[in-house]
Amino acid sequence: MKTFFSEDHRAHFPQAELHGGQFVTPFERPSRIEHVLTRLKERGFAAPIAPDPADRAVVDALHAPDYLDFLETAWAEWKAEGFEGEIIAASFPARRMQTARPPRNIDGKVGYYALAAETAITEGTWAAAWSSMASAQAAQRAVAAGDRAAFALCRPPGHHAASDMYGGYCFLNNAAAVAEMFRRDGAAKVAVLDVDFHHGNGTQDIFYDRGDVFFASLHGAPEDAFPYFLGFADETGTGAGDGATANYPMAPGTGYGPWSEALDDALSRIRAFGAEALVLSLGVDTFKDDPISFFKLDSGDFLDMGARVARAGLPTVICMEGGYAIEAVGINTVNVLEGFNNA
Amino acid sequence: MKTFFSEDHRAHFPQAELHGGQFVTPFERPSRIEHVLTRLKERGFAAPIAPDPADRAVVDALHAPDYLDFLETAWAEWKAEGFEGEIIAASFPARRMQTARPPRNIDGKVGYYALAAETAITEGTWAAAWSSMASAQAAQRAVAAGDRAAFALCRPPGHHAASDMYGGYCFLNNAAAVAEMFRRDGAAKVAVLDVDFHHGNGTQDIFYDRGDVFFASLHGAPEDAFPYFLGFADETGTGAGDGATANYPMAPGTGYGPWSEALDDALSRIRAFGAEALVLSLGVDTFKDDPISFFKLDSGDFLDMGARVARAGLPTVICMEGGYAIEAVGINTVNVLEGFNNA
Ligand SMILES: [Zn+2]
Ligand SMILES: [Zn+2]
DSSP, X not given: OEEEOOGGGGGOOOSOEEETTEEEOOSSOTHHHHHHHHHHHHTTOXXXXXXXXXXXXXXXXXXXXXXXXXXXXXXXXXXXXXXXXXBOOOBOOOTXXXXXXXXXXXXXXXXXXXSBSSOOBOTTHHXXXXXXXXHHHHHHHXXXXXXXXXXXXXXXXXXXXXXXXXXXXXXXXXXXXXXXXXXXXXXXXXXXXXXXXXXXXXXXHHHXXXXXXXXEEEEEOTTTSTTOSSOOTTOOOOGGGTXXXXXXXXXXXXXXXXXXXXXXXXXXXHHHHTOSEEEEEEOOTTBTTOTTOOOOBOHHHHHXXXXXXXXXXXXXXXXXOOOOSHHHHHHHHHHHHHHHHTO | OEEEOOGGGGGOOOSOEEETTEEEOOSSOTHHHXXXXXXXXXXXXOOOBOOOOOOHHHHHHHSOHHHHHHXXXXXXXXXXTTOOSOBOOOBOOOTTSOSSOOOSSHHHHHHHTBSBSSOOBOTTHHXXXXXXXXXXXXXXXXXXXTOSEEEEOOSSOOTTOBTTBBBTTBSSOHHHHHHHHHHHTTOSOEEEEEOSSSOOHHHHHHHTTOSSEEEEEEEEOTTTSTTOSSOOTTOOOOGGGTTOEEEEEEOTTOOHHHHHHHHHHXXXXXXXXXXXXXXXXXXXXXXXXXXXXXXXXXHHHHHHHHHHHHTTOOOEEEEEOOOOSHHHHHHHHHHHHHHHHHO
């Protein structure tokens, strides 16, 4: 299985994440990736391949033009306003307020395009997000060209990024782009399976009204876990997408037994849907020692997870999402890949 | 004119306000009030009167029960979760997310009940907000008992607090409570006139569908100024409240000429509405040197402002809202009161 990876992810490393009323070093940090690279090498995977540039047309199909403009220009506007910190959202279009009138003022604009304030934008954020998108797209091209599967070592992650909102460490939705590319390449139906601990609200949002992309997510129940406001079991799609969204919210303390039952159910739903290609949004923050999550998977469970996903028998692109138990991120991620390869 | 004031406001003084991506000492701080007290004394106003406790029934009529529970219990829940900082909102029910399902998790709950992340909640916030509400209610009782006007030296302010959201330094809507009390005392129609630099989104929200309370606000245009997502000229009320909301958004650099024309228009709308009592949401952040605003009023303009409001000839309760040019807050506030008295 080829791995696609860009060193440009380093351009994004905010100093500050708003957590528990304080600024902390972001849980989503470059060293997460180092541990994956080390384990890939150690376990005999081929050296990662630097991706070709991303195709902008795919991104334009998923994200709103004003949102992309915002991401590209936010840093310059923020600095022009005289703000000294990194970009952090502070004011939001809340209940019963105007949700379709982006402000002119950059402070207001930031709040308009954010779904959370924990995620800072820095000078290098756009470049890093764009390189992450390039890795995802390159992995899709490898699979479209005949590889059974490919791994996009994306950073920053993407699954929380909606068509017009960033947050949860995500800016551009890499997994959604891969699904869209499979469709453009001729697959009638595609599935995105999101096994990150957190609900893939962005991916769900992007495909919610589409009948050609099935979205399934296994995650911490929104009553208890970020992003809190999406990922309920009764969200099943709308319009042409009615029935093409499946959410498996699970309670604090959930272990691999019930988790893998949900996985099997999601995979059987994907089979019944008739997907011709699969995108795996792979977060390993389901691990028992993850500092910001509450599932109880052991490292060995990730081998089994990979095998179950492989047995779906679909051309598969695996996109890296979250995972914050820094050293274990490498072991658990590579376990999924190895489990997949050995199935 | 009597002044009502509680020392308990000191219980609320967060260390941190999120501003420009950094934590700064909150612009809304206790010393604002000291300067008003000093000027009141210096200019011969009677000593402030400590208010009786607030009537909870009035507050219950304006704010959602779950929101009030949240404000009272948030600090204990936040500390029980192990967070070390003050309470700052980080995750929001954004566009196309669930806006009517409050999370169980305190971090999620905070985001659910917040409209902005600049405003921290501390251990003493509820007590301070409750004492501010008490001052407002005591001022109303003085006017209901026959005084021509009364001044509630409220802190924290209230006009950004919606029925179920805090933010913009506000938690309980003092001005709305005064309007509600006038109604309960028998006034068929009441008006709230909000001259704070920022749109009184909370007050508008509370009365938007009511035909018995007219709400007029003069403020920085939402495209350019907090709260960014409410206060547009085309927001005019709904249902029974259709036509009972009047917004006067104004551009950066607006001086007293155009500003006072808007004031006269608002006052004539209030007269036409048939209001029998008036609540003035008095922020003095329209001052030219205010650090977070962009109007250009001079100190002398506040004397004229008070006189124009007095000439409406209505029983009037003046509630303190914003104003952050700390030393000038005292001068400008007392200028409004003196202008009113001398009209
Ligand atoms: Zn995650
Ligand atoms: Zn203000």
